[in-house]
Amino acid sequence: NLNKLRQNIATIYNLCAAKGVEVVGVTKGLAALPVIAQVMVDGGIKVVGDSRLENILTLREAGIKAKMMMIRIPMLHEVDLVVKLADCSLNSEIIVIQGLSTAAIKQKKIHDIILMVDLGDLREGVLPTDVFGLVKEIRTLKGVRLKGLGVNFNWISGIDPTPEKLLELVSLSTKIEKDLGIKLEILSGGNTSSLALVVNDTLPEQINQLRIGEGILLGHTDIFTDLKGTIQDPIKLFAEIIELKQKESTPLGSISRDSFGQIPKIKAMGVRTRAILAIGKQDIYPDDLSPLDQNITIVAASSDHLVVDVTKSTTSFKVGDEIQFIPTYPGILSAITSKYVKVYTD
Structure with a gap:
């Protein structure tokens, strides 16, 4: 913006x-x-x-x-x-x-x-x-x-x-x-x-x-402090929902390492409404994203998929809808250099 x-x-x-x-x-x-x-x-x-x-x-x-x-x-x-x-x-x-x-x-x-x-x-x-x-x-x-x-x-x-x-x-x-x-x-x-x-x-x-x-x-005065008179969300990232389903939060089967070599930490929360978005670690790491809707939580990501929990959101999402995020500065650096992320100004 x-x-x-x-x-x-x-x-x-x-x-x-x-x-x-x-x-x-x-x-x-x-x-x-x-x-x-x-x-x-x-x-x-x-x-x-x-x-x-x-x-x-x-x-x-x-x-x-x-x-x-x-x-x-x-x-x-x-x-x-x-x-x-x-x-x-x-x-x-x-x-x-x-x-x-x-x-x-x-x-x-x-x-x-x-x-x-x-x-x-x-x-x-x-x-x-x-x-x-x-x-x-x-x-x-x-x-x-x-x-x-x-x-x-x-x-x-x-x-x-x-x-x-x-x-x-x-x-x-x-x-x-x-x-x-x-x-x-x-x-x-x-x-x-x-x-x-x-x-x-x-x-x-x-x-x-x-x-x-x-x-x-x-709009920061340092890495974590907002500067009075500035706006913290001039840059937003939009990602499209490509799957929306209710699924168990606990995986079925024995757990080893994920596709990035990490051992997942799973929290049992029962059946949840989960959306898969068409963006992943190849574009931006999930730790560098904060959903604009604070009732949405990030579950996990692979190279091309980002999984979020929309159970508590008051928005009735459907496949094809977009979810908005505020990226961190490192996240902006990553996303802007991905040829798969399109940039629009208004």
């Missing part, structure tokens, strides 16, 4: 703008659909970011008028394409930055670099003790420009963004600027999870950029 997305963008953009924070609109959640990127740009966002060059190419070809940021650290073999398609990229390896430098010189461009710093989440980033030396190396390279420092939180280790963590980034920036006599324009303080600090007015004032995807799509 584009109007709901517009409201989320406006709320987040205005909240951040009031604190002097630039919003990078992250498009990967919906595979860089140009219509979504255009809604971001129309809402004031001047930089869009994506983790896949294929998606950035899609946005370029669609004529999206915004700066493009590569938000996954580049693969060494793709540096030429990174420079060609993206205005800026997040980086942590000097050999890749050297490759970007060579590519930029060949293409007669200046490519902006944000050097990622690992402040504890243990995904991408240079260790704080190594930042100063790496910055000095980057400064010797032509074709690339060190635009600033960046950080990530709440990814593989679940480390929360805190004022103290971000002040470490500020301290590194201050030392670099003082000792090397350069100005770092950007301190990119994380992703949607860092919005909580903006809301609580605890984001250090030197942090002037956040990269927001989930917050726009689902």
Whole structure:
């Protein structure tokens, strides 16, 4: 629902703008659909970011008028394409930055670099003790420009963004600027999870950029908290009923592993009305779906089938009807990349 997305963008953009924070609109959640990127740009966002060059190419070809940021650290073999398609990229390896430098010189461009710093989440980033030396190396390279420092939180280790963590980034920036006599324009303080600090007015004032995807799509200030003034259901998943029958809740026969190698946990509930939907784990995992009708429960899924219990629902379902779900952010990522899931906007 584009109007709901517009409201989320406006709320987040205005909240951040009031604190002097630039919003990078992250498009990967919906595979860089140009219509979504255009809604971001129309809402004031001047930089869009994506983790896949294929998606950035899609946005370029669609004529999206915004700066493009590569938000996954580049693969060494793709540096030429990174420079060609993206205005800026997040980086942590000097050999890749050297490759970007060579590519930029060949293409007669200046490519902006944000050097990622690992402040504890243990995904991408240079260790704080190594930042100063790496910055000095980057400064010797032509074709690339060190635009600033960046950080990530709440990814593989679940480390929360805190004022103290971000002040470490500020301290590194201050030392670099003082000792090397350069100005770092950007301190990119994380992703949607860092919005909580903006809301609580605890984001250090030197942090002037956040990269927001989930917050726009689902109206979150962090992974679990809704942001006031946003809407949590701009994106819904519809799945069609292909079988509707009353069946025993307890299987008949000996139980071993299911088709995905798991041992099912069965709760005996007697005869239930069960619907099978034409979607499965090949498209999205059931843990990433919440039925819009709270009287419906998810029973199980295989690769192409999702079984739900509609016994308590007040809706009189029939074969051919659709059941609606709210997907999580990981669920959106999965479903949008399935060629079997069709995307519609309104």
